[in-house]
Amino acid sequence: PHVPLTTYTRYSEKEMIERSAAFYDDMNNRRTVRFYSSEPVPKEVMENIIRTAGTAPSGAHTEPWTYVVVGDKDLKASVRQLIEEEEEINYNKRMGVQWTTDLMPLKTNWVKEYLTTAPYLILVFKQAYGFNPDGTKKNHYYNEVSVAIATGILISAIQKAGLVTLTSTPLNCGPALRTLLGRPNNEKLMILLPVGYPAKDCSVPDLARKPLDEISVWF
Amino acid sequence: PHVPLTTYTRYSEKEMIERSAAFYDDMNNRRTVRFYSSEPVPKEVMENIIRTAGTAPSGAHTEPWTYVVVGDKDLKASVRQLIEEEEEINYNKRMGVQWTTDLMPLKTNWVKEYLTTAPYLILVFKQAYGFNPDGTKKNHYYNEVSVAIATGILISAIQKAGLVTLTSTPLNCGPALRTLLGRPNNEKLMILLPVGYPAKDCSVPDLARKPLDEISVWF
Numbered sequence: 458p459h460v461p462l463t464t465y466t467r468y469s470e471k472e473m474i475e476r477s478a479a480f481y482d483d484m485n486n487r488r489t490v491r492f493y494s495s496e497p498v499p500k501e502v503m504e505n506i507i508r509t510a511g512t513a514p515s516g517a518h519t520e521p522w523t524y525v526v527v528g529d530k531d532l533k534a535s536v537r538q539l540i541e542e543e544e545e546i547n548y549n550k551r552m553g554v555q556w557t558t559d560l561m562p563l564k565t566n567w568v569k570e571y572l573t574t575a576p577y578l579i580l581v582f583k584q585a586y587g588f589n590p591d592g593t594k595k596n597h598y599y600n601e602v603s604v605a606i607a608t609g610i611l612i613s614a615i616q617k618a619g620l621v622t623l624t625s626t627p628l629n630c631g632p633a634l635r636t637l638l639g640r641p642n643n644e645k646l647m648i649l650l651p652v653g654y655p656a657k658d659c660s661v662p663d664l665a666r667k668p669l670d671e672i673s674v675w676f
Numbered sequence: 677p678h679v680p681l682t683t684y685t686r687y688s689e690k691e692m693i694e695r696s697a698a699f700y701d702d703m704n705n706r707r708t709v710r711f712y713s714s715e716p717v718p719k720e721v722m723e724n725i726i727r728t729a730g731t732a733p734s735g736a737h738t739e740p741w742t743y744v745v746v747g748d749k750d751l752k753a754s755v756r757q758l759i760e761e762e763e764e765i766n767y768n769k770r771m772g773v774q775w776t777t778d779l780m781p782l783k784t785n786w787v788k789e790y791l792t793t794a795p796y797l798i799l800v801f802k803q804a805y806g807f808n809p810d811g812t813k814k815n816h817y818y819n820e821v822s823v824a825i826a827t828g829i830l831i832s833a834i835q836k837a838g839l840v841t842l843t844s845t846p847l848n849c850g851p852a853l854r855t856l857l858g859r860p861n862n863e864k865l866m867i868l869l870p871v872g873y874p875a876k877d878c879s880v881p882d883l884a885r886k887p888l889d890e891i892s893v894w895f
């Protein structure tokens with residue numbers, strides 16, 4: 458059944474211009490952070506951030522996502538060990554010269570200290586399929602795109618809260634992390650994000666963003 | 677070269693809790709809207725929204741996206757005609773009984789009036805690869821995931837501005853729309869979003885969202 462749209466708030470044109478400019482400023486201040494402080498972050502903030510990700514649209518409203526949030530020290534250490542072992546092979550063998558050259562401005566390598574210093578890690582799993590009440594498989598249409606869109610909303614929420622993150626796609630670590638975290642076979646790791654405060658004296662690659670006219674075409 | 681992170685603002689724990697709760701409320705008010713008013717929307721708001729999408733993270737900072745924004749009446753009509761022709765075949769032949777059954781609560785079909793009533797359509801193209809200054813191909817790592825994440829930030833910006841949208845993935849229309857809009861071969865249509873005000877008396881499917889404990893696991 459359909460119901461009236463009651464959650465919509467209409468603003469004046471002036472307010473819309475101001476609100477959209479203010480949100481742009483907020484989001485333009487976001488940078489990917491690779492150096493974290495170990496200071497704790499309130500769990501309530503993390504809960505609000507995950508709740509916000511859960512408001513995302515999804516193909517046929519299947520909500521095909523599981524967020525695994527790791528604050529436990531020992532488990533973070535296990536995640537780090539597992540990822541660093543794979544990433545060393547990735548950098549030295551799997552990624553090839555072109556890829557590692559393209560990454561040089563970012564100065565990244567297989568040592569991922571942030572996996573143990575950041576107070577929280579969020580591991581985003583997509584559910585490639587689900588289950589109907591009778592146990593049969595349920596189609597999750599566009600699950601990969603839906604979960605990535607939800608991750609964009611998650612990143613927005615982290616930025617709005619005043620925390621920082623790093624969007625990462627741990628290559629070849631998915632199945633081992635799935636096993637470590639006890640996730641079922643229908644779930645696949647897509648993205649891992651540490652969340653916390655930046656380290657004192659945190660630095661970032663000196664990057665510029667493309668201006669509006671290089672990313673858009675108007676008719 | 678690396679530079680100090682100067683764009684970060686630190687908030688107190690109390691502020692972080694309030695800010696994250698307020699953003700959750702804003703975003704939880706978002707609904708996918710399928711009935712639009714034809715009232716015009718200021719172009720400046722649209723520009724701010726696209727700029728905000730352009731702040732998204734991307735694999736190796738490749739920024740692999742092109743946003744085609746269509747406000748022109750005739751071009752919207754051409755887009756609509758093209759999509760409705762394909763969607764009629766999708767619903768009747770390509771999607772199958774399971775898919776169309778799963779979509780029934782949404783009451784969607786191949787008639788897409790919103791494609792001409794909404795003041796703007798945003799067509800999100802991913803650049804499957806790019807070009808180096810010397811004309812050789814440039815790798816766009818994780819371009820699909822990066823563009824979907826950017827779309828999540830775009831949807832957040834539309835919601836924050838006080839406008840509504842519909843996340844759609846026009847099945848089988850990509851190449852024809854690419855040609856219609858004059859986009860190059862390396863670009864692929866991923867998502868189409870109408871943007872505007874909801875129609876008077878707009879209704880939405882009566883859906884609930886999963887609570888926090890069904891979408892997350894905490895360690």
Ligand SMILES: Cc1cc2nc3c(=O)[nH]c(=O)nc-3n(C[C@H](O)[C@H](O)[C@H](O)COP(=O)(O)O)c2cc1C
Pocket residue numbers: 512513514515516517518519599602603606706707708709710782784842843844845846883
């Ligand atoms: C990747 C993706 C594709 C979608 N495709 C369509 C579509 O083609 N047509 C449509 O009416 N809705 C589409 N939707 C919208 C979903 O049906 C909608 O998000 C879902 O029913 C939940 O409703 P809500 O967004 O109001 O929370 C799509 C959503 C996503 C994320």
Ligand SMILES: Cc1cc2nc3c(=O)[nH]c(=O)nc-3n(C[C@H](O)[C@H](O)[C@H](O)COP(=O)(O)O)c2cc1C
Pocket residue numbers: 487488489490491563565623624625626627664731732733734735736737738818821822825
């Ligand atoms: C899908 C995706 C995967 C990424 N993977 C990594 C990664 O594995 N390691 C890393 O350090 N950064 C990773 N990044 C972050 C990008 O390098 C970063 O977003 C880009 O350099 C732009 O910097 P900014 O986010 O500060 O604007 C990834 C980003 C995206 C969107």
